[in-house]
Amino acid sequence: MRALADLLTARIAATGPITLADYMADCLLHPQHGYYATRDPFGAGGDFTTAPEISQMFGELLGLSLAQAWLDHGSPAFTLAELGPGRGTLMADVLRATRGVPGFHAAAKVHLVEASATLRRVQRQTLGDHPVIWAEEVTALPDDAPLFLLANEFFDALPIRQFTRQGQGWAETMVGLRDGRLTLGRSAPAPLAALAHRLADTREGDVVETCPSALPIMAAIGARIARNGGAAIIVDYGDWQSLGDTFQALKDHRFADPLAAPGEADLTAHVDFAALAAAATPARASQMMTQGALLERLGIAARSARLAQSLTGARRDAHLAATRRLTDPAEMGSLFKALALYRDTPPAGFDP
Ligand code: SAH
Numbered sequence: 001m002r003a004l005a006d007l008l009t010a011r012i013a014a015t016g017p018i019t020l021a022d023y024m025a026d027c028l029l030h031p032q033h034g035y036y037a038t039r040d041p042f043g044a045g046g047d048f049t050t051a052p053e054i055s056q057m058f059g060e061l062l063g064l065s066l067a068q069a070w071l072d073h074g075s076p077a078f079t080l081a082e083l084g085p086g087r088g089t090l091m092a093d094v095l096r097a098t099r100g101v102p103g104f105h106a107a108a109k110v111h112l113v114e115a116s117a118t119l120r121r122v123q124r125q126t127l128g129d130h131p132v133i134w135a136e137e138v139t140a141l142p143d144d145a146p147l148f149l150l151a152n153e154f155f156d157a158l159p160i161r162q163f164t165r166q167g168q169g170w171a172e173t174m175v176g177l178r179d180g181r182l183t184l185g186r187s188a189p190a191p192l193a194a195l196a197h198r199l200a201d202t203r204e205g206d207v208v209e210t211c212p213s214a215l216p217i218m219a220a221i222g223a224r225i226a227r228n229g230g231a232a233i234i235v236d237y238g239d240w241q242s243l244g245d246t247f248q249a250l251k252d253h254r255f256a257d258p259l260a261a262p263g264e265a266d267l268t269a270h271v272d273f274a275a276l277a278a279a280a281t282p283a284r285a286s287q288m289m290t291q292g293a294l295l296e297r298l299g300i301a302a303r304s305a306r307l308a309q310s311l312t313g314a315r316r317d318a319h320l321a322a323t324r325r326l327t328d329p330a331e332m333g334s335l336f337k338a339l340a341l342y343r344d345t346p347p348a349g350f351d352p
Helices: 003-015 020-029 056-072 089-097 117-126 193-198 214-228 273-279 291-297 300-309 313-327
Strands: 078-083 108-113 132-135 147-152 161-166 169-178 181-186 207-210 230-239 248-251 254-256 266-268 336-342
Touching (some): 003 020, 003 169, 003 181, 020 161, 020 169, 020 266, 056 230, 056 291, 056 300, 056 313, 089 108, 089 147, 117 132, 147 214, 193 207, 214 336, 230 273, 291 300, 291 313, 291 336, 300 313
Parallel strands (some): 078 108, 078 147, 108 132
Antiparallel strands (some): 161 169, 169 181, 248 254
16 A cells, blocks of 8 residues: 555645654554554564554553652552553563552552554543543643653654754754655755754764654653653653664564655654753653563562563473573563652662
8 A cells, every 4th residue: 555655745836845753643543544543563474563462561560660659659549650651561460560569559540641642542442431531642640640651652652853964053854855755865955953952062974853743742751740740651662862863664573764654654753851851840850770680679580580480382482582582681680671750769679
């Protein structure tokens, strides 16, 4: 199906090259042809696999960290929210792991922020009859109760802009046309206020990416946590500051050309955790840590050994491989990072 490629080609022919952010937004979320709008991309039959799809332990451990933070708040009525829940697996694991925390379920109102109608249906199935409220936007989350929030592989799916340093200015990567086909080019360099602080730590030719739509999302979460209490745990691939070209397409578990089949491949970029933390003030941000270190602090070794006891043969091997995949630095353990937002003390596993 070339429908989205044709739409983008016609648009660029009519009005000129578009930013990567505009391109990504259409490819991922176009209401008819967008990647997330048209499919369930997860798992072995899909294009990529995420931590909650690899092992139930991911959601269990993050859920118990949030539940401990909730107990430390004095067990108030609260909003339990997730951004971009995919299949709903993470929230299902959180809810199962916290069944034994007295009062937690009764005090929680579950809110899922999900743009895709297709994935909302999958989430409804995964969560069975547990009451859930869906929202299109983070700004629709309640602002009158503590907010305990999770986001795994959400921010990497938000549209980015990409800039190459030239002198004291920045040339933006644009999607244009050559011989009627989509192609990458660069705008003329210009100064950019949003990157003024990066002139000090970059050199000629360095590439830096920004994620404009992440900033109001972080501001909305930070304002709620600072006002009403709560905590947020954000996990994604990326680093403390953006550096280098990380714009990528994944199709059938392989890297693909991001321009080859608009709407058919997952498009992502690495997350700039420093930018997320800064946008969340006045909420406080923890130290960023690796996913592997976080899960180890939250007790994945003991939890994994416990689950292994009831497994044999191939299922036991798969479980042990999943544990390794989540924590090993050669797999997801160090590429993926975690950051917590909080008001008074960081949730279990994180340092202030
Ligand atoms: N957290 C899940 C899925 C990650 S994929 C997991 O770990 O398995 C990204 C998710 O974010 C999908 O559910 C996608 O539909 C959703 N999403 C992407 N952009 C969004 C946006 N702008 N607003 C709301 N949801 C979005």
